[in-house]
Amino acid sequence: MLDYLVKRLLSIVPTLVFVSMLIFGLQQLLPGDPAKILAGEDQDPTVVAYLRAKLHLDEPLPLRYAYWVGGVLKGDLGESVRTQQPVLGLIAQKLPVTVELALLAFAIALTIGIPAGIVSAVGRGTAWDYGANLFALWGLSTPNFWLGILMILLFSVQLGWLPASGYVSPFEDLGANLRAMIMPAFVLGNAIAAVLMRHTRSAMLQVLASDYVRTARAKGLSERSVVLKHALRNALTPIITLGALELGTLLSGAVLTEQVFTIPGFGKLIVDSVFNRDYAVVQGVVLVTASAYITLNLLADLAYFAVNPRLRS
């Protein structure tokens, strides 16, 4: 177990190095002098000179990369050109909102996706299976920002049940927070539910065809017990592992969902930064997202390893 843990931990080092190169490299795509572009529209000579010195633009590229990585390792992701705040602080301020949205969305996805996958696998070839597959196709083909707009039209404009936009902290008013978050969370969870449904269906079909399930049936156990106690327990492991890897989809989707519902989270931060030409913030958001993805990927692998006795031996 320890061997595997060390090996797996070491394996993320080169990935992190290349991620850092990729994100640093983004800056090189800027046409012209980065200092002038990063200084914003005013191009104040003092700011340009400050940025030139801070980014070490007169130094060779490898040295600039080393300075940048050095800063990142010390938690210095640069400063926002617009607000002069440290990028890490800005991200830390917005992250909890997106984490709440992502967790609610994932809970909704699990609630819809797993039962739909079970029903589809158990009733293979029936109308239920057909319906669940249609649901998955719908989830995968609907742009979530369009679904968001349609839900605002129905639940906010027509019925007046839920607020169309805005965010209230759960520590201020939990009810208002949930009313504001339920639509965005559903919109975001919809596509993940479709993916989970497909994973669940294929994992369940595989497990349901195995010998031990046939034995359980032969013992005279009820179908409910065979499906929920014997089959689902084994099918769940790959489903949860694969589901955890949907974090990337959640974060990508959050960018659009937060834009539609005007939620002041991580996704809105990156979009606002793009339009304010606040490139350090854009780089910071990509770096944090990629690091989170790599960490979650690692945790999912370790969890899979921990619960699968065959791998441990």
Added chain:
Amino acid sequence: MSAMLSTQPPSPAADAGPWRRAARRLRRRRGALIGGAVVLLFIALALFAPWIAPQDPIATSWGAIRKAPSAAHWFGTDEIGRDVLSRVVWGTRASLLAGLVSVAISLALGVPIGLAAGFLGGVVDGLISRITDAFLACPFLILAIALAAFLGPSLTNAMIAIGVSATPIFVRLTRAQVLNILVEDFVEAARAVGNPPLRIALRHVLPNITAPLVVQATLAIASAVIAEASLSFLGLGQQPPAPSWGSMLNTAKNFIDNAPWMAVWPGLAIFALVLSFNLLGDGLRDALDPRQR
């Protein structure tokens, strides 16, 4: 050997090539056929937009601002009096172009890199695989947004951003397929008769990994269409006043309470096109690679 000894004439199914057999399987899948037909319909809309669109998609009319659907404007008009139907028809061009060009970029970059990784192995494979992992660690749309932000907002840059962001999927797929094919006897035979490595890669390996690449490309077009609409929705794709479904939805969200038709049609168009590519992709997967069914 058994075929040589058999006295029976070969059946038509066994006689047909793998592509013909796949086409026959595809024809039996109703979903894929409907998907393919709708894709063809959209291609026709894009090609013949000047003749199909009833009006100029960028012509404003201050006397027809936010008019509900009527005989004069089937899909209604937008906030500056432009005909929504004409804009949806012309918007097909941006979406299809983005879908096809982005995936062409991903294929053009991903397949040779994946071939090199699988074929050369060793240090080259290790390096390519780690770089691919790094790209895959950045969520697709966030990487595309970052690339589009640094390159500057335009449809061309959006296509480059989407194409580059989707490349790692093709690198991985090609590499995995190459590794599967390299252990086959016919590759060993090609080596044994003295074919140079490049010839083996292009003449013997590449044709045998085309099927999964075609399937992945079809499904990737669906993702690329959504990604272009997403970037345009955020203002990073097609720039106004040129019509694009994503940017139409971005404007529509501000008028959702008094002009909901502005949001319905462009969204429905994205949904129909993406669904069709997904249906076609699923059908192609079943037809070209029945083992994955």
